[in-house]
Amino acid sequence: DITFTEEVGGRFEALNWQVIRLEDGMNVDRVSRALDEAIAETARPSLIVCPTQIGFGSPNKAGKSASHGAPLGEEEVRLTKRALGLPEDTAFWVPESVLDHFRASLGRGETWESEWTEALDAYGQAFPREAQELARTLRRELPVGIAVDLPKFDSKIATRAASGKVIQALAGPIPELLGGSADLAESNNTWIAQSPSFQPTSPEGRNLCFGVREHAMACAVNGMNLHGGLRAYGATFLIFSDYCRPAIRLAALMHCPSLFVFTHDSVGLGEDGPTHQPIEQLSSLRAMPNLFVFRPADGNETAACWLETLRRTEGPSCLALTRQGVPAVSSEDIERHPARRGAYVLHEPEQPAKVTLLATGSEVAPCLEAARILADRGRGARVVSMPCCELFEEQDPEYKESVLPPEIPTLSVEAGATWGWSKYAQAHVGIDRFGASAPGDVVMRELGIEPESIARKAESLLTPERAIR
Known part of the structure; x- marks a missing residue:
């Protein structure tokens, strides 16, 4: 009531969400009906406004912040159990009705798995090539021989521009590759030229227009990569990686193979000045466990590093790329490039x-x-x-x-x-x-x-x- 006074439901209604408002979020039957309503709405997302009480059932801590960050304590637990009609002297008690309800899910799960396996087998019989491709993407494997078609560089080029050329070359043989930028696609060179943007009228689009929402972008990239069958990337300036950092850290924690393209990687970006010139960002990102930070020296290293980020499936990777041109200094043999x-x-x-x-x-x-x-x-x-x-x-x-x-x-x-x-x-x-x-x-x-x-x-x-x- 003090720190969060906006009408959240109204904000989401303005975004054309379905908003379902409940008077009592502790009413299980009403919550269940609201979930059914949300599932039935297939044209737009849903928000259920579900007022609840923190510490529900606790005689002395219900509705108070004291129930949030600390244990209730032995005596308050006993009083809470009494208020809720639960056995007071049983340390860990699960009603038989609850056990029965959850155990029933085992049979449902076996049935659903069997139905899915049968459908997948039938799909494989009818469309063997497509089924093999689906299996490859779900295994996060790369198509054989993709390095052959990657561009080679023998002259000066900004590594962000080289990265853009690599993305175009990868987009054909890797149809699961998609991504976007936090409103900087032209600067980040991340737009897939042969594809439209992802919109309701073009769901086949592989270009995601995230807007100036770096943190939300990184979260969405994580979600797509965790789902499987996709290799998603997000892009912005390296200085703005700070806004992405919580989501990058969770990707590293979850062993999620997200890809992040960070351009304008040093003071070499020039006149935008100290507010846009990264200093501590590279060191800070390298300090994060299970995050691989790639900073290629030229176009050929850029292509080789892109290949390594895609080969890596046990955690996130980021590319730090230049705004300014750099000369070609390394081998054009991308497949066997020593950068690997x-x-x-x-x-x-x-x-x-x-x-x-x-x-x-x-x-x-x-x-x-x-x-x-x-x-x-x-x-x-x-x-x-x-x-x-x-x-x-x-x-x-x-x-x-x-x-x-x-x-x-x-x-x-x-x-x-x-x-x-x-x-x-x-x-x-x-x-x-x-x-x-x-x-x-x-x-x-x-x-x-x-x-x-x-x-x-x-x-x-x-x-x-x-x-x-």
Whole structure:
């Protein structure tokens, strides 16, 4: 009555829902009839306004917040049982009538399962190809050979644009792929071109127009993926992943294979400034258990990372993609791309490596240029691209040591918070402050995300007598 004074039913009526109002939500028969009414309405969703009493039956705590967050206590439980006409001295009591009611569901369930199995078998006989496709989607398996048709990239392109091309290529062989954006489809490059939007007049549409509802979008994506038979994705700017976070966390908790596409992934987005430039978001997402965070370095890594997100079925994945163009730096062999191992050696110097430059996303290319600067100064620098830390952690110890030899100092480079990189590196080039409103390349340069600054920081890891003063 104090904090929630709006007329909720009226709001849902304005949205053209069926609204069923009950006077007493504790009246079981009336609630049952309301459920039947809701089930009978097939053209629109229903809301049942069902007033109830918190702590119902408790003589001293009914209707009070005290019954919400703490046990009633032994004496109050006894008094509540007395008020409800239940045996006071039985710790756990279930009436026989209740047991009978629930046990009857076993027989109903067996009958329904049998009917469903028979119908599915008949469908398989009549439509064998379609039945096999249905079974594949329910198993969350990918069609064979989809990597063959994925685009390859040999020139500069924003990874969000590369992702858009990958989505178009995947949409044909993976008909269960669908998704949408929180009112940013053109910026996120997530619209499936050969399909309409999902509407009452076009239920076959695979483009979901979520509007500016990031949290609701992520929840809906989770629901579709939990249902099965679909691989759903949701998209927005990386900075707005904060609004999606509770639903992403539940996806990770539930081992739900939701896909999230987050573009505009660094201060490199430019003039929109600090309110839109993500800093702590990458580190924050990587801190979440069972969430795989992919930040590809170029178009080819983007295609390879999309493939890995779809192959992953035991938890959610997100892609962090650039607004600005990045050069092609990695292999065009998408099926066997080394990004599938989470991190790999992209560049090995001609002279013995004295330092490893470990980078993600748009910072990989500047690290390659920094390695050339160091080579000109007689210092060998290995460059490692790490599009997915979580995938790298699944590799065997021998592979991980071959990529990041413990005897060689490592410098991490990422245009975001440096928190978390001490697991792999002894020094860091990153951004532990908010960004600035200016062209993206200017912001990057002013905040030290550029080759010369990276090279100088790398030299600080070498012995003092060899470092440039």
